[in-house]
Each structure stands twice: as C-alpha cells, then as structure tokens.
Amino acid sequence: MNFNKAKCKVLHVGQLSPKHNYRLGGEWIESSQKEKDLGVLIDEKVNMGQQCALAAQKANCVLGCIKRSVTSRSREVILPFYSALLRPHLEYCVQLWGPQYRRDMELLERVQRRATKLIGGLEHLSSEDRLRELGLFSLEKRRLRGDLIAAFQYLKGAYRKDGEGLFMRECSDRTRGDGFKLKKGRFRLDVRKKFFTVRVVRHWNRLPREVVAAPSLEVFKARLDGALGNVV
Numbered sequence: 001m002n003f004n005k006a007k008c009k010v011l012h013v014g015q016l017s018p019k020h021n022y023r024l025g026g027e028w029i030e031s032s033q034k035e036k037d038l039g040v041l042i043d044e045k046v047n048m049g050q051q052c053a054l055a056a057q058k059a060n061c062v063l064g065c066i067k068r069s070v071t072s073r074s075r076e077v078i079l080p081f082y083s084a085l086l087r088p089h090l091e092y093c094v095q096l097w098g099p100q101y102r103r104d105m106e107l108l109e110r111v112q113r114r115a116t117k118l119i120g121g122l123e124h125l126s127s128e129d130r131l132r133e134l135g136l137f138s139l140e141k142r143r144l145r146g147d148l149i150a151a152f153q154y155l156k157g158a159y160r161k162d163g164e165g166l167f168m169r170e171c172s173d174r175t176r177g178d179g180f181k182l183k184k185g186r187f188r189l190d191v192r193k194k195f196f197t198v199r200v201v202r203h204w205n206r207l208p209r210e211v212v213a214a215p216s217l218e219v220f221k222a223r224l225d226g227a228l229g230n231v232v
Contacts, residue, residue: 011035012044015207040097048097052104059089059111066118073120079134082115090139095150100194108139134195141228147200148207153222166197181205 009032012019022029027126034043034050041051066081090108099105109127116130117123131138134202137145168183183202187193203214211227214220 004030009035011042013046014042014044015205017044022205038093040093042097048100049104051097052099052107055090055092056111059086059108059122060114063084063111063115066115073118075119075122075134078115078119084116086111094107094143095146095196098194105140112136112139144203145224145228147196148203148224149195149217149221151200151204152212152214152217156214157217167201 003024005027005159008024008029010022011032019031021031033137034041036042041054042048043050055174062085066078066085070077070081071079090111099108113127113130116134116136118125119130121135122133123128125133151167153159154166168185170181170183182204184201189197192198207224208227211220211223214223
C-alpha cells in the first residue's frame with residue numbers, strides 16, 4: 001500500500017512528549033496540533049472540548065433544518081426526527097470523546113433542551129419535566145447507561161473473559177448484587193479518572209442488588225432504566 005504523504009501528520013500527545021520528527025520514506029512528516037479521525041477531533045492535550053463543540057454545532061444545524069422544514073410541532077413528529085437525525089450527532093462514538101468538563105456537558109445538553117422545547121404543549125415545562133413527559137433521559141444519563149451496559153457485558157455477559165483483565169473485584173460478604181464490588185483505583189492525573197474502566201466503578205457499585213443480579217442483558221437493561229429513572 002502506498003501512503004499519501006501529504007495526508008500523513010504527526011500528533012504529539014501529552015506535555016512530556018519529546019516531539020521527535022518522523023519521516024515517511026525520504027520526506028519529513030509535518031506535525032499537527034489536532035487531527036480528525038473517523039469524525040472525531042482529537043488534539044495534542046486529549047481535551048475533547050473541541051469535539052464537543054463540533055458535535056453540538058452539527059446537531060444545532062440539524063435542529064435548524066427541522067424547525068424550518070417541518071410545520072408540525074406534535075411529539076409524534078418531532079420526537080422521531082430528534083431520535084433519528086439529531087441525537088446521533090451528539091452520541092456518535094461518544095464512548096471515546098465523552099465530555100470531561102461540566103461546561104462541555106452543558107453545551108450538549110442545551111441542544112437537547114432546544115429540541116424538546118420545540119414540541120408543542122411542553123413549552124411551559126422545565127427541561128427535566130419535558131424529558132420525563134417524553135420518556136427521555138438526559139444525555140449525561142444516557143452516557144452513564146451505555147457505560148453500565150458495557151460493564152455488565154464485561155463482568156457477566158458476553159465479554160466476561162475480557163473483563164477479568166479490565167476490572168479488579170473487591171470481594172466482601174457485605175457487598176450487594178452478585179457478591180462483589182469493583183475496586184476503586186487511585187490515580188494522580190485527572191484524565192486517567194475519565195477512562196471507562198475507572199469512571200464506571202463508582203456507579204456500578206451503587207446499583208441496587210436486583211439490577212446487578214440480573215440474569216441476562218435484556219433484564220439488566222430493563223431494571224437499569226428503572227433505577228436510572230429514579231436518579232435526578
């Protein structure tokens with residue numbers, strides 16, 4: 001395979017990177033501060049703020065098209081448009097670039113609030129009441145739901161063999177659910193706490209017994225939705 005040297009860039013990640021120069025064949029490769037790969041924008045600081053802004057911008061453009069093109073404001077019309085055309089931009093590959101800071105989370109949530117406010121008859125309700133009326137979760141809660149479902153797959157589902165190397169179990173007779181909790185790790189850098197195998201531990205350990213003891217993935221999802229529905 002012949003590489004297009006003009007499209008090859010070097011992305012130095014981390015403040016301690018020595019930032020070496022690299023060659024492809026006989027030509028030097030240019031350095032870049034940020035690069036987009038499969039639609040995800042990553043910068044040298046691994047700060048996903050720019051990707052969050054990009055996702056919100058795309059979703060707002062779609063929302064604008066819906067407002068201009070669709071005359072009906074009924075939930076039967078707007079809600080399917082939102083689920084099929086708008087929300088995928090806010091959740092595409094979000095397991096990788098999930099927002100790390102509250103300001104980025106709020107940026108994404110504002111898009112969903114605008115979309116739900118577009119539905120007729122709900123304008124007078126608060127954003128939380130609109131979500132409850134429509135049977136929707138906040139985007140933050142949906143990301144948490146995805147993390148917990150993946151954790152179940154690694155611990156008790158189809159990927160349990162791989163999960164043995166991802167999570168540390170903390171055995172105790174007093175634990176609830178399947179007889180163990182996950183051990184919390186200690187890390188010096190905040191960015192490490194955002195990794196999937198770390199961020200999901202606290203939420204998994206707080207799940208009710210009947211949720212983590214679910215016999216199958218389908219039952220786990222149903223019980224998880226009920227548990228998350230009671231969380232503000």
